[in-house]
Amino acid sequence: MKSIRIHTYNDKPVAEQIPTPAVAKDQVLVQVQATALNPLDALVVSGVAAQFFAISLPLTLGTDFAGVIEKVGSEVSQWRVGDRIIACADASTCGGLAEFAAVPASACVALPQSMSAIEGAAIPIAALTAWHSLFSSARLKAGETVLIHAGAGGVGTFAVQFAKKAGARVIATASGDGLELARRLGADEVLDYTSVDFTSVVHNVDVVLDLVGGETQQRSFEVLRKGGRLVSTAMPPDAHMAESCGVTASMFYAAQYASQLDKLVSSIVEQGVEVVIDRVVPFDAFDDAWERLVSGRARGKIIVQ
Numbered sequence: 001m002k003s004i005r006i007h008t009y010n011d012k013p014v015a016e017q018i019p020t021p022a023v024a025k026d027q028v029l030v031q032v033q034a035t036a037l038n039p040l041d042a043l044v045v046s047g048v049a050a051q052f053f054a055i056s057l058p059l060t061l062g063t064d065f066a067g068v069i070e071k072v073g074s075e076v077s078q079w080r081v082g083d084r085i086i087a088c089a090d091a092s093t094c095g096g097l098a099e100f101a102a103v104p105a106s107a108c109v110a111l112p113q114s115m116s117a118i119e120g121a122a123i124p125i126a127a128l129t130a131w132h133s134l135f136s137s138a139r140l141k142a143g144e145t146v147l148i149h150a151g152a153g154g155v156g157t158f159a160v161q162f163a164k165k166a167g168a169r170v171i172a173t174a175s176g177d178g179l180e181l182a183r184r185l186g187a188d189e190v191l192d193y194t195s196v197d198f199t200s201v202v203h204n205v206d207v208v209l210d211l212v213g214g215e216t217q218q219r220s221f222e223v224l225r226k227g228g229r230l231v232s233t234a235m236p237p238d239a240h241m242a243e244s245c246g247v248t249a250s251m252f253y254a255a256q257y258a259s260q261l262d263k264l265v266s267s268i269v270e271q272g273v274e275v276v277i278d279r280v281v282p283f284d285a286f287d288d289a290w291e292r293l294v295s296g297r298a299r300g301k302i303i304v305q
């Protein structure tokens with residue numbers, strides 16, 4: 001079968017023919033229809049993710065995918081051949097950038113009837129991160145104001161919608177056509193980070209969701225109210241700076257929330273949340289999808305089909 005693999009860290013991911021994976025007793029074999037790329041894939045390729053996950057090489061990339069169950073392991077009772085699923089594979093094993101992927105049955109949730117495989121694949125890491133960084137980590141509440149940096153990206157397009165639907169006032173940073181996208185998704189105010197210094201126009205917000213890191217994160221401390229909360233997905237915040245500004249700050253890790261995917265998919269359907277797709281790239285043009293991922297310019301999610 002076709003797959004996208006690396007053999008050593010910092011390798012460019014390459015297309016390779018490999019055998020279809022065997023299915024362990026607690027796994028299902030999925031015929032993959034769509035796979036989303038995440039910045040995590042780039043961290044797997046660079047070797048950075050190996051500090052957090054037990055990765056062994058060579059590795060077929062791809063954590064987030066959707067498709068149809070082709071085979072079930074002997075101990076799997078919750079899935080049948082032909083079921084449509086979304087999978088969130090562990091970064092240590094990945095496997096979704098291939099024609100078939102073997103994943104633990106527990107890593108799958110049902111793909112709703114109303115949803116395409118492309119939309120389903122786009123959800124796991126991005127939506128789990130958006131939801132749980134806002135509500136489990138930052139404890140955002142109705143009536144509060146949240147500044148979301150990178151409101152037009154994979155996580156940001158979910159975060160803007162989740163925060164707005166929860167009754168928060170949303171300020172989002174973006175640039176170019178990302179500004180209009182963030183506004184259309186519900187942002188009350190959008191700021192072009194390439195021309196406006198957000199610290200000069202944003203003051204006393206309750207929550208900052210930092211999806212960028214670096215200087216953007218450091219300057220975000222000054223726009224929080226006393227007692228405000230900063231949550232970053234991109235870089236561990238400076239605890240001393242948080243203390244001296246009288247705010248709390250924490251780093252978010254999505255992996256611990258993977259078991260909540262089922263509930264989140266249902267709420268995306270019920271709340272009519274739009275799954276924003278940057279582009280759908282055919283498997284044989286994987287390099288184009290990869291180039292788009294590492295450019296850091298995506299509007300929503302990049303999908304390989």
Ligand SMILES: NC(=O)c1ccc[n+]([C@@H]2O[C@H](COP(=O)([O-])OP(=O)(O)OC[C@H]3O[C@@H](n4cnc5c(N)ncnc54)[C@H](OP(=O)(O)O)[C@@H]3O)[C@@H](O)[C@H]2O)c1
Nearest residue numbers: 039150152153154155175193233234252253254296297298
């Ligand atoms: N810790 C975790 O568990 C976890 C989970 C998911 C994601 N993450 C991290 O969270 C970050 C965001 O992930 P993602 O999937 O949303 O990435 P993404 O889709 O690649 O983000 C791309 C977006 O970022 C915007 N952007 C870049 N620099 C910006 C800036 N200075 N200000 C405002 N917008 C900016 C780009 O807009 P322009 O094109 O206009 O520049 C683009 O729309 C990444 O660092 C990722 O590694 C961490």
